[in-house]
Amino acid sequence: MGDQKIGYLGPKGTFTKMAVDALFDGGSYISYESIPACLDAVESGEVETGVVPLENAIEGSVHLTIDYLVHQVNQSIIAELTVPIKQHLLVHPEQKDQPIERIYSHSHAIAQCHQYLHKHYPWAELEYTASTGKAAEIVAEKGVGVAAIGNHLAAEENGMRIEDTDIHDYDNNHTRFAVVQKHPQTLKVKDHPVSKQKTTVMVTLPKDYVGALHQVLAAFAWRKMNLSKIESRPMKTGLGNYFFLIDVDQPYDQVLFPGVQAELAALGCEVKVLGTYPSYQIDVPTPVKRT
Numbered sequence: 612m613g614d615q616k617i618g619y620l621g622p623k624g625t626f627t628k629m630a631v632d633a634l635f636d637g638g639s640y641i642s643y644e645s646i647p648a649c650l651d652a653v654e655s656g657e658v659e660t661g662v663v664p665l666e667n668a669i670e671g672s673v674h675l676t677i678d679y680l681v682h683q684v685n686q687s688i689i690a691e692l693t694v695p696i697k698q699h700l701l702v703h704p705e706q707k708d709q710p711i712e713r714i715y716s717h718s719h720a721i722a723q724c725h726q727y728l729h730k731h732y733p734w735a736e737l738e739y740t741a742s743t744g745k746a747a748e749i750v751a752e753k754g755v756g757v758a759a760i761g762n763h764l765a766a767e768e769n770g771m772r773i774e775d776t777d778i779h780d781y782d783n784n785h786t787r788f789a790v791v792q793k794h795p796q797t798l799k800v801k802d803h804p805v806s807k808q809k810t811t812v813m814v815t816l817p818k819d820y821v822g823a824l825h826q827v828l829a830a831f832a833w834r835k836m837n838l839s840k841i842e843s844r845p846m847k848t849g850l851g852n853y854f855f856l857i858d859v860d861q862p863y864d865q866v867l868f869p870g871v872q873a874e875l876a877a878l879g880c881e882v883k884v885l886g887t888y889p890s891y892q893i894d895v896p897t898p899v900k901r902t
């Protein structure tokens with residue numbers, strides 16, 4: 612296999628980049644400034660593999676990723692990795708007593724630190740950026756009087772000072788990242804244990820009728836297939852129209868899944884397999900001391 616080209620949500624110093632560094636064993640890493648830009652690059656073949664955030668333990672799903680995967684591109688999830696997330700307040704090295712008037716970050720990072728922000732910086736304006744790395748880059752450029760929420764890598768890469776560490780409101784803050792490809796092929800990853808094999812399916816109901824979701828879930832339940840997540844998202848075709856994304860805790864097989872698909876098809880549901888993949892749990896290094 613040649614050099615693997617991996618696109619990720621950048622710029623430098625994002626959590627996605629930390630996840631990429633932790634998972635992959637070599638390759639060319641190409642940074643994209645937004646989730647759609649990264650997934651478009653996979654779609655066009657500019658990179659074979661993309662890595663984007665999928666779900667956070669505190670804030671929930673990254674809807675932009677889910678919606679883009681479902682509505683805009685045709686790609687498979689070929690791996691997922693879960694990494695711990697520690698948020699810090701980053702400032703310009705010349706920041707001293709100047710009031711912090713604006714705080715920049717990704718919407719999920721801001722949501723993970725709401726209580727902290729409410730308590731310590733209730734006056735600060737919050738400004739959303741496409742990633743935490745972008746927020747750090749903006750603050751490094753703007754100078755004093757502003758701050759970013761991000762990780763220690765963003766601090767290092769942008770020459771920032773960590774003003775306050777571990778400012779996320781809940782411990783056990785983890786994020787799941789999806790590794791996606793248009794034409795599934797083998798990945799060269801470091802030697803991480805696979806915690807389980809999962810399959811994600813998208814189910815679209817024909818129309819709203821009594822017990823529809825119950826029947827969908829029953830198809831998995833009586834086959835004793837464990838579900839680890841179910842989420843509804845709007846179809847974007849009108850209020851009240853939803854599809855369901857279901858994570859099943861087992862690899863795709865030739866008996867149970869086709870059985871589910873046939874049973875749901877008989878109910879008029881559309882079922883699409885978004886991927887069957889290994890799930891990695893990775894501990895990224897977090898060498899943080901207040902500086």
Ligand SMILES: O=C(O)C(=O)Cc1ccccc1
Nearest residue numbers: 625626627717719720742743
């Ligand atoms: O913005 C980043 O650094 C990302 O990779 C997305 C994200 C944002 C907040 C928590 C986890 C991942």
